[in-house]
Amino acid sequence: MQLPESQVAVLEAANADEATPVDALAAATDLPPETVTGAAFELEEQELVAVTERVDETISLTNEGRTYVEDGLPEVRLYEAALEASADADPAQMGQVIGTSGLEGDEVDIALSNYARKGYGSIDSGELTADPDADPAADPEATALESLVDEGTLEGSEDVLEQLERRGLAEVTESTVREVELTEQGVTELMAGVETAETVGQVTPELLTSGEWDEVEFAEYNVEADAETVEGGRVHVLREMSERVKDVLVGMGFEEMDGPHVDADFWINDCLFMPQDHPARTHWDRFALEQPTHIDDLPEDLVDAVERAHREGVGEDGEGYHSPWDEEFARALALRGHTTSLSTRYLSGEEIGEIEPPARFFSVEKAYRNDTLDATHLLEFYQIEGWVMAEDLSVRDLMGTFEEFYAQFGIEDIRFKPHYNPYTEPSFELFGTHPTTGELIEIGNSGIFREEMLEPLGVDCDVMAWGLALERLAMLTTGAEDIRDLHGTLADLEFLRNAEVTY
Structure with missing residues (x-):
């Protein structure tokens, strides 16, 4: 049996006992992952391998999120400063509370925009109050950030994750993982012997002028193969x-x-x-x-x-x-x-x-x-x-x-x-x-x-x-x-x- 060089390499690197990820096959064959994926799909059409896929979701902290794990969320720090200023009893001057909180730059705006939303208190006409019943230790966003650092998993609801994403504190990355496994027919063909066929991937001026294009074997294109993701520009909304x-x-x-x-x-x-x-x-x-x-x-x-x-x-x-x-x-x-x-x-x-x-x-x-x-x-x-x-x-x-x-x-x-x-x-x-x-x-x-x-x-x-x-x-x-x-x-x-x- 004759196959293109990339297909032969993938077929020989695949395993009949367990599925092998495309990235692992790429490392074993020294081929780009997209080339391995294309070869795997072509081998699947010939029933020599089986290709399965799943979507993996990875949640990670941004640099800003890591900073807040160490220093505390800006709104929590503002609340703690408000308690020190006795704003749970009488309204305190917002500028004074911000000054003692240690917040600077964008952190001030972030704290102010999330303070009332989370029920820590109210802000009105330059004065700030603190709700004595608020519990920063139970802040769902702070808890979720801690769990990502300590356990690598998110502790909290989808709503909490969406809020962390919106604030730029966490990133969710989705990736499609494809795995390749030899079929019985693939094992049989390997045992019988597989040869590398000479194929041409594209038409060149030399092939056209020499007339050799009529004699060579062209590689097939697989439109389902992975391609590099390109985010094109667009007019701003x-x-x-x-x-x-x-x-x-x-x-x-x-x-x-x-x-x-x-x-x-x-x-x-x-x-x-x-x-x-x-x-x-x-x-x-x-x-x-x-x-x-x-x-x-x-x-x-x-x-x-x-x-x-x-x-x-x-x-x-x-x-x-x-x-x-x-x-x-x-x-x-x-x-x-x-x-x-x-x-x-x-x-x-x-x-x-x-x-x-x-x-x-x-x-x-x-x-x-x-x-x-x-x-x-x-x-x-x-x-x-x-x-x-x-x-x-x-x-x-x-x-x-x-x-x-x-x-x-x-x-x-x-x-x-x-x-x-x-x-x-x-x-x-x-x-x-x-x-x-x-x-x-x-x-x-x-x-x-x-x-x-x-x-x-x-x-x-x-x-x-x-x-x-x-x-x-x-x-x-x-x-x-x-x-x-x-x-x-x-x-x-x-x-x-x-x-x-x-x-």
């Missing part, structure tokens, strides 16, 4: 979602805006009738520029009109804020905290000239805020900005626009909640139901622009506007439970490879 949102809004008759990521506080806040002593305008909530620090050019007439609205108000009943207003502060440069700075630029006529109603504009751009990282907040995020300028607009028009927009993504259970904004009246927030957790999550803010904002910009008709969260829309459509699964250092690569944005 947020980019896909952004393009989908743009398609929907353009289809609804909107035009796209663009503008600077770094802008003057004047465009970001002052034009929105946001008082200069508003808490959101402090260095705690904004990213100011170190160089340059201020913008050179602002339209003087518009600056005067905005300052007058802040100091005196607009209309007979307007009162303004009676609070400090400083043009130097208005000229200060910062990363925009919302993309509504684009709206003020366009509505004022400074960006593309005067806009006549009716008009509809939108943008899907990044905004930057000095927020605390958690499952629904990032330091930089994408905002879906939009506004409609027309006569006699109402809240009903605004709600109808949202219902039409979100219906394009299969979301038809939008809920509205009254809200206060310095620049819109009436105002309301939007909420959607997460498809996995069933929880209501905030997905946007909206309202009708106030007269105090529009009059200085030279707009004498109604404008309804909104700022929606692209990442949270992606969470509703893909089922992602944590915004950090979408991008950042904790992004779930497996999720990003498989998440789909439906059209």
